Amino acid sequence: MKINRKKLWLAIIVLCFAGSLYAQKQSVSAVKIGNRIDIMIGSRFFTSYRFEQNEKYPFFYPVNGPLSGGSVTSMRNGIYPHHSSLFFGCDRVNGGNYWQEGLERGRIVSIGARIVEAKGEQVVIEDECIWKRPDAVAPVLDRRKIAVSSPGKDLYQLDFNIEMEMLTDVTIIKTNHSLFSARIDPDLSVAQGGVMINSEGKKGEKGTFGVSSSWIDCYGKRKTGVEGLAILQHPSNKWYPSPWFTRDYGFISPTPMYWPADDKATQLKKGEKITLRYRVLVHGGDTEEADIAQLFEQYKRE
Structure with missing residues (x-):
């Protein structure tokens, strides 16, 4: 039987490349300790x-980078201390506030956080959260599934699948505080010399504020090298691609409730369910080196 040497060498190269990618993947593990779940990537602590x-x-919080081991997000620093790292919430929901300070104004309360997959190529967390405040009907129940993995040596990934169920008719008045958000650590912010760039190549608050785009990446230099965090919106999301609320001091959020149609409130009916998907990439290198555009192309096919 005649052997096609060209095809044989091509097959060997493909197998070697696939093996190299597989070797770069790191095992992930999770453990529940009281009111938090700690996640390790390999032998390194990643996030809680x-x-x-x-x-x-x-x-x-923290959300530690693959190079420095330090958080790429920040927690309640001087400017707008109601931003808690990487979170999901909303203001002005049926008269309640599920975003800013003041527990009496509204809270999103976990009623069932659990580890579904504790170790392997990924860990999976599930949670149910009730939105409530005193003397008011709870407007929303959200169900979260969060998968954490490390597809590459310098790449950590969090996949969020959040189903919001309306427990009553819901009115969300126009607000800049809505849904998925990240408060970037100051040393990665534009204000401190970092870069904020969206999927269209527009940069900084001036170029990205109010612009509908599939993703935004923020990165900056640290002593151990360049690190960053990107948020990707999945094309299946309602309101996709949402315009972004951005700040040069280090805040990014795809925020549909700030630009409602005809400048009216967002109305959602009792029993309505909305599923929102986001992917967070914590990466070494800048946007091009981390290949964020290609990783989004992969994500939108999933």
Whole structure:
């Protein structure tokens, strides 16, 4: 039988490349400790999902970078201390506030955080969260599934699948505080010399504020090298691609409720369910080196 040497060498190259990619993947593990879930990538601590009963909402903090081991997000620093790292919430929902300080104004309370997959190529967390405030009907129940993995040596990934169920008719008045958000660590912010860039190549608050785009990446230099965090919106999302609320001091959020149609409130009916998907990439290198555009192309096919 005649062997096609060209095809044989091509097959070997493909197998070697696939093996190299597989070798770059790192194992992930999770453990629940009280009111938090700690996540390790290999032997390094990556992040904690925190759901303490005295918090405004569940959130992830720290969110450590693959090069420095330091957080790429920040927690309640001087400017706008109601931003808690990586979180999901909303203001002006049926008269309540599920975003800013003041627990009596509204809280998103975890009622069932659990680890579904504790170890392997990914860990999976599920949670149910009730939105409530005193003397008012709870407007929303959200169900979260969060998968954490490390597809590459310098790449950590969090996949969020959040189903919002309306427990009553819901009115969300126009607000710049809505849904998925990240408060970037100051040393990665534009104000400190970092870069904020969207999928159209527009940069900074001036270029990205109010612009509909599939993703935004923020990165900056650290002593150990360049690190960053990107948020990707999945094309299946309602309101996709949402315009972004951005700040040069280090804040990014795809925020549909700030630009409602005809400048009217967002109305959602009792029993309506909305599923929102986001991917967070914590990466080494800048946007091009991390290949964020190509990673989004992969994400939108999933």
